[in-house]
Amino acid sequence: MTPLHNDTFLRALLKQPVDYTPVWMMRQAGRYLPEYRATRARAGSFLDLCKNTELATEVTIQPLERFDLDAAILFSDILTVPDAMGLGLYFAEGEGPKFTRPLQDEAAIRALAVPDMQKLDYVFAAVASIRRALSGRVPLIGFSGSPFTLACYMVEGGGSKEFRTIKSMLYARPDLLHRILDINAQAVAAYLNAQIDAGAQAVQIFDTWGGALSDAAFQEFSLHYMRQVIGALKREAEGRRVPVIVFTKGGGLWLEALADSGADAVGLDWTCNIAQARARVGDKVALQGNFDPMALFGTAEAVEAEVARILAGFGHGSGHVFNLGHGINQHTDPAQAKVLVDAVHRLSRPYHV
């Protein structure tokens, strides 16, 4: 493999000294970029784009051509695993992801199994292709949805505001939900390990919906299974540690528990005070975040002020990867993303001397 020219991101995740705070943006390859929209139009559907190695590589690299980002992230969907399980993923126009065969009866749940990873070869092919295209420029992040977040979509059949179906199962038939989560945890671990084998240099677990749970249910139905995944991951590849980032949106109350999950880093949304978060997790993990993506709709000065505030909150030393607290909004002006990335690099240097 080509040597890595910029390993600032990997070093910050391991709290090793860096010259500046590294930055990437969740959903950095996305609809806010006109070049993404052009490639997407050529690909056909969103899923066609995920499954086309060449085009998935192209959109992954696009934001790196515009912005001085410190990491690339695999272009894919979080629901590839349940799709490989046979649930039939599709995207209804303007409605987000849906499954044609959601898990809504006991027989379907009993029949659920860890999918053959060969069904996800298109993902691993994309990882390998992106690594070649990156040619050591920055590290590549692989990712998966958390077992619980996948289960939300698998049981609800799509996105949800209230999670009534999965929470009804959780409170009425916890045994069934535990069965789904156990299968999901095994599948997610195999999936992330195969991404690491294909060249992913760090992995992130997106627990997008863990924050919808009660404190007790989060521990039992989300955190427990993320721990199981993390415990089963390969942690070294190409002679380097492969850091694991865990991100529970709305999980600021559970930082200590997340820091104890075995992950190297914990993602923060924008509701957390990063100074308090750092004090709470201590030396256990690095932190990633915590810029409100909607602040990119302010003035350039406001973007810089927010960057400065977050950097000052974290303070001196390594262990912070700058990021948004959620995916970048499709209506964002790319020029504002550039203001953010450049401000992080420029304003963070004094904290690393």
Add this chain to the structure above:
Amino acid sequence: MTPLHNDTFLRALLKQPVDYTPVWMMRQAGRYLPEYRATRARAGSFLDLCKNTELATEVTIQPLERFDLDAAILFSDILTVPDAMGLGLYFAEGEGPKFTRPLQDEAAIRALAVPDMQKLDYVFAAVASIRRALSGRVPLIGFSGSPFTLACYMVEGGGSKEFRTIKSMLYARPDLLHRILDINAQAVAAYLNAQIDAGAQAVQIFDTWGGALSDAAFQEFSLHYMRQVIGALKREAEGRRVPVIVFTKGGGLWLEALADSGADAVGLDWTCNIAQARARVGDKVALQGNFDPMALFGTAEAVEAEVARILAGFGHGSGHVFNLGHGINQHTDPAQAKVLVDAVHRLSRPYHV
């Protein structure tokens, strides 16, 4: 006024000794009750129901006939104040509240003023009528949206998932948002004081959307104005203290700050661990919550187990009002709500001996 027969709710809010943990449910007068749906059908629209003194009284009392609740809450909408400001509240079928004249230009914001409280006489008439109908059975809670939560609807023009319009204003023109919030704070204080004059025996400020803000923005744009409201409230009526409850949904990270707001009690959603919450707020305030309304879709045994878990979490002594962490879902079986209310009363007695 008739003497109050059951003051357990008011005593718990002030951390005075009680025999059992009092309970009420947010949105307890609502669509999950067939008798509510029948009255609503007679009234016409939702707003017609809010404005009809007799029918608003009827639906407020309905849940008390079914369940052994320790408080009643005024039946009204959180957006009555901006409606009185001239923004034109209406309810699009299945879409939630909307305004015909949202605040989307500077001239409209400059023209905004505290409304004449006479425009809200229908609310105060409902308070007085409900007090008469209650006849001292349990206390009546008055309420308002928080200045920031009202501003969300006033600027977005309706509900929102991402709050792009108001956050753009917050980061690009904070001066305009501060002007709206300042007017809202004055209006909310006048509105709650008029409810207290009309007979409300406790008041709750619903900060439904404060949890969408960053840590820094929450302090500046939501908490600051709630403090301003609380500081301007009448705290005694009919020779008794009128307790103030502040509830920021998703505000678990900010409990210490909320406990310092001047309120007597702080509402918790279900993501908080109530034992930790109690330790964090100490003796400053009582706590209200924190049952996940979706747990009512479990078995009766699961409902009782959740009640037991929350009661044990709070532990011995007064200072807890049991409640849901959000409004009861319209699809809830009323029999499950009865299981909850009865379980709270039965299972809480050992914590008050």
